[in-house]
Amino acid sequence: MSRAGIRRTYGAISGTVLAFIVLPLVVIVWVSFFANRILAFPAHGYTLDWYARALDTDAFRDGFITSVQTALFATAASLALGVPASLGLVRGRFPGRDAVQALLLAPMVVPGIVGGAALFIAFIEVEALLDIQVAGTIGGLLVAHTLIALPWTIRLVSASLASADRAIEEAAASLGAGPLTVLRRVTLPAIRPAIVAAALFSFVISFIDLEKSIFLVGPGRTTLQIALVNYLEWNLDGTVAAVATVQILIVGAALLVSDRYARLAQAF
């Protein structure tokens, strides 16, 4: 095949793959403005009613608030645990380091539904042992979401630490800075882009989680994703599309911002 032919084929394959990824999103945004009573083509006119309806639905409003709160907590907790863990994993030399790293990254590769089920069973065991309720409490949900976010933080921050020039830490030390001052004034500022990216990524990962949360939410305290699934059980109208569009905007904005701070591709 000629060079131009290869280029065209490559372009066609890339375009097709991209279309498969982007088209469903475009369709969701599009149908959220349809005036149809149920989600169907073609449009019988356009309206913003579904957005108003979504705002009026308690389950979505409460779900949104729960999701944001949970995601904020998961972000804070994954940074509080993930940054020190990354420092230890990248800078430290101790037996079992690789095993600890694998363990901390494991939630990334376990299917969400399996992880959720496992957490649920573990919570029940803890309840049986300690006689306190865990499953279905906000505490249980927060622990689970921290677990979802943590591997992403560790991955991003570790990659940044590993590629940072260690000599700048030595330079600070030679100029009279103690270990804590070196960390505060040199190491952390040098990996700040990765920390910002990790925070935004943690937020998004927690915010969009469905599989783990579905095992762990309690009555009257669902996340937005679960509210959507519950709604879909009995309805198929534009409200779902409107809620989904708002989510796409939030997540898209978060990813754009984090990409400005650190090329996400570099973390993998």
Place this chain on the structure above:
Amino acid sequence: MSTTVALRSLIKRYGGFTAVDDITLDVPEGQLVALLGPSGCGKTTTLRMVGGFVETDAGSILIGGRDVTRLPPAKRNIGFGFQSYALFPHMSVAQNVAFGLEMRRLPRAEIASRVARALDRVRLSAMSDRLPKQLSGGQQQRVSLARALVIEPSVLLLDEPLSNLDAQLRGEMKLEIRQIQKAMGITTIFVTHDQDEALSIADRIVVMRAGRIEQDGSPEAVFGAPRSRFVAEFMGVTNLLPGTVEGPGLFRLADGNAIRVPGAVAGRGTTVLAIRPERVRISFPGADTEPDMLDAEIEAATYRGLSVEYRLRTTSGLCLTARRATPATGGPVMLEPGARVHVAVPPDACHFVPVEL
């Protein structure tokens, strides 16, 4: 503020590998010592031990008579110049230079004036608000030098400071470092793998090999009188010919040819004759005659600008390299391979190094 450095039987092992093997070295006040050697010889590890970045397995380090062996880098009062410059990427030039003074909790006004003076000394006053990534390599190097010197360290330690610069800038920085070092009179240890750099900047050269000191002396001594085959090769001596001293002033090569050598070396038995390639003289048959000329054929010629390097083989099979200055005017610049020539080695170009087993 400047002071002496003393290393006493320093040892550093990594697993079964001894990186630094019993190094003892005294650097007097104000001297610039170059640690010279190929990669893996232990020179950088030695420097990093003095800096406090590598723990010492045995031996001790004294700076100004004070034992600092177990002190962290922050307590040693050293200025360290890194190969990568290691500027803080998120701080401006002025903030980089001020860092060490802030650590010493000096008053703001004094920090500002000392930073200004330090930047002035490296001619970077106009750049004080720039970020490191906005500077050229040479400018970054000067910031790193200013940052290391502004704290008035007892010792300046430089790890291959010129290796990331292009040839022209390297020459300028070399002069600048030497000039500042002399003006401040600061005791300096300078690590390099480049013999030219060491020769032109140092008061004294310590050649290292496999974690040990191979030769320690003035640039003239190390260049002119290498003490071993290793140092000779490292300093660019390409002709190392085994043979025996046969009576006063006569050296018998392994191939049976004899070369006249200075008489004083008589009676040393089997040894290696070291001759720098630029001291080997080439002439055309019949052009002029010198005593003890060998007949040879040119096997290969490499043009090097100011000189041409020849690989020669004598009729008896001996291999020699010679470097001949490119003639300024007249005559062919290069002699062609296959040409027959006469080769002579002046007795005062001959130097002996021990045979290594």
